[in-house]
Amino acid sequence: MTVTAPIPPRTRLLSPAYAATTIGMFALCASVAFEATAVTTVMPTVADRLDGVGLYALSFAAPLASGVVGMVASGAWSDRRGPVAPLTVALALFAFGLVVCGTAPSMEVLVAGRVLQGLGGGALTVGLYVVVGLVFPATLQPAVFASFAAAWVLPSLFGPALAAYVAHALGWRWVFLGAVVLVVAAAALVAPALRHLAPPTGGAPAPRGRMAWAVVAAAAVLALGSVPLAVVVVLLALSRLVPAGTLTGRRGLPAVIGTRGLMSAAFFCSEAYIVFVLQERWGLSPGTAGLALTAVGVTWATASQVQSRLGERVSDVAAMRWGSALLLLGTAGFALAVWSHPVWPLVMASYVVSGAGMGFGYPRTSVAMLAASDDADRGFNSSALSIADSLGAALALAVAGVVFAAAERADADPFVAVTVLATVVAALGLLVAARTERPGGYRTTS
Template sequence: MSDWRELRTTTWSMVALIFMVAFESLAVTTVMPTVSDALDGASLYAFAFAGPLATGVVGMVLAGPWSDRSGPRTPLLVAIGLFTAGILVAGAAPSMEVLVAGRLLQGFGGGAMTVALYVVVARLYPAMLHPRVFAWFAAAWIIPSLVGPAGAGVVAQHLGWRWVFLGVALLVVPTTLLLVPALRRIGPPETAGEAAPRGRLAWAALAAAAVLGLNLAAQVPLPWSVLVAVGTGLGALVALRAVVPAGTMRAARGLPSVIATRGLVSGAFLGAEVYLPYLLTERYAFSPTTAGIALTFAGVAWAGTSWLQGRLGDRLPSRTAVVVGSALVVVSVAGVLLTAAAHLPPAVAISSWTLAGAGMGLVYSRLTVLVLSYSAPGTQGVNSSALSIADSIGAALALALTGLAFAAVDRSPDAPFTAALAVAAVFAVGAALVGPRVGSGRPQAEESTDDAASSALRS
């Protein structure tokens, strides 16, 4: 274990990698219409976004057990290599089909990278530093949210859209080189985990297919879209049950509730976020740039409360952070929902969404901290991958259902937004109900200590 000063270079390297993932996510959203037009790929436009989310699930499942078994160094370097290769393929793509293939590879590497970085934190940093590290991870999204869309537009206009991809790939290499010395210090865990069972990989593949189906369901005409959503939704839930800790689907106390809360709160936040700019531009005549301010405010609030909870450390119990943060998300989504339903002033929606960012800043990092605290040596990767999988599937399910609700209701201009945001509100309420159960289990480290003490007393 090392202190914060000894790990500065490592910390900044990992934060930089997450920064690049965040920038790529936001930048691609900005330039994809240009890419689609240039490559005549309108039919694959949605797939270019849904694909990386789906393949990321498989990457998460593979990286978790691999990191537990051999340490996170090799899985992380392989994941970075795949992520970079995907960006290069997308940047050089002669057709939309090739670009989508690159995006699939990019998503696979990105999903594995996230899990491996969590294990690096678990293996290299003292537990007292975990909240601070994850606060920096969350803060790494704030600058891309401010400059990513505009920066991508400038690059696409003056250098061409390909450099939005290729430029990031060039930055990944030196950042990774700075991280390698620290990775060499991490050996295999004393208690090695097991390889990913073939059945687990099969379930991950099913989850990936279901995620794609859920995201594409809204593109299918009614009533077939409902059938697609039900079928793929059930498939996603069945697959999720097989790759998360036992008890997650019923929100059992402790680790299962941590995983369940992550899926629900991610679904609530993303399910509402994608419709807020749309609501502001359609119903309040905001320009796209002005509508984006609402997301910027939320990003700043997210980074701010994430930094604050990191500084507070153990003075702010994780259960309290999750309960308060989940409640803030409920209030926030309700505020945006009421704005759409009653056509309230747009300031209500913008201020509400700023509060949503604050709530997510409290919840997101602490859920990751709780997963590590509940994980015995050799299970940190598996549990971290389960957290990320729940995140992806929860968001995909919310997007599919909000999309179906939006398409199914057209009685008035405000009705589609109201219906979609109502679905997001259901996810938010679910997170608030499950959140209090996250702190009811006992950390594995504590249990191990108690078992040892009991053995000593019996001796």
């Protein structure tokens, strides 16, 4: 009689060994994502209550800029000591930033809290990626990253409405303070897995020059409102953190990274003002205006799935070009709608088109970057892509704040001014996307 060995059960994300960690990491990502969509919904109310419209754009730019410092610091720290300490500090900074924002007596203090949130959020993202590599087997890692993506999409479905309800029933401060509870609960689920992680046996020294340039870039973004020439410092620092030729759109990998930065800059510049303009110009409630964020979350996810299913039938270069073109169409439509003052659904529709462009082209910048990288530069290029993403959006938002204030002083329409700025940036993105084709093509990546 032949005895057949039992087939081991298939390992899953929610298997007993990984369930708590999976749920905790998903909850952490969802908490950060919920906070982002919630803040976008209530920030016009916050700026009005704290008499801080002049710092409105900086409240969005600040966490993106400081997040770059958190990313660089957490990456180096994790390589040297493992992810436990960086994750612990990241969670503490993020939670403390939420408390500072929730208790802020002025817009200046709130922006300071947003800086702390950014430091923690940037470090948290890197720390979670390191944990994935250490805790989960290679066969489960794609599913983990897919869950991270879902964790960012789901809050867009209910986050704006919930934030509007909390702000109405309890006050806007509880949008920040309530998120602290979610972060603490999620951290408690992840903690058991972290206790079993052994520190690495060695690691490269912390890149002090890279860290210094990240700090300089973040500080320059924060100073841009009062020192417009700080934009030069931001660009100088950015040039030290990305491959040579990125700022000039050199063909190939530099253009890919430049496309990522410009797409983020154009889209998030529009996103920061979509709820604001719908409330200010059309008199919508925060909950109704927040529907734009819900719609764009669904559209972004749908377009991302479409490009994924098309696979190699649409090349990375074509996807980046089409995505950039849709983004330009959406931002131009947004600017035109704000200028011509039609019915508000047309404003939302234009913004949704921009989201479709991001969903279709944005993921392929990561694929193209990996295809142009090898073992010697994959880490640097991956970091450069994230830095261009965050700093591009932060710089655009900081400049938008300056443009908004200048338009108000000149008795011009400030919303038209910032949406035109977003359109110009999107146009630059399309021009750079046209240069993403690499001599010899891109390697096929698995």
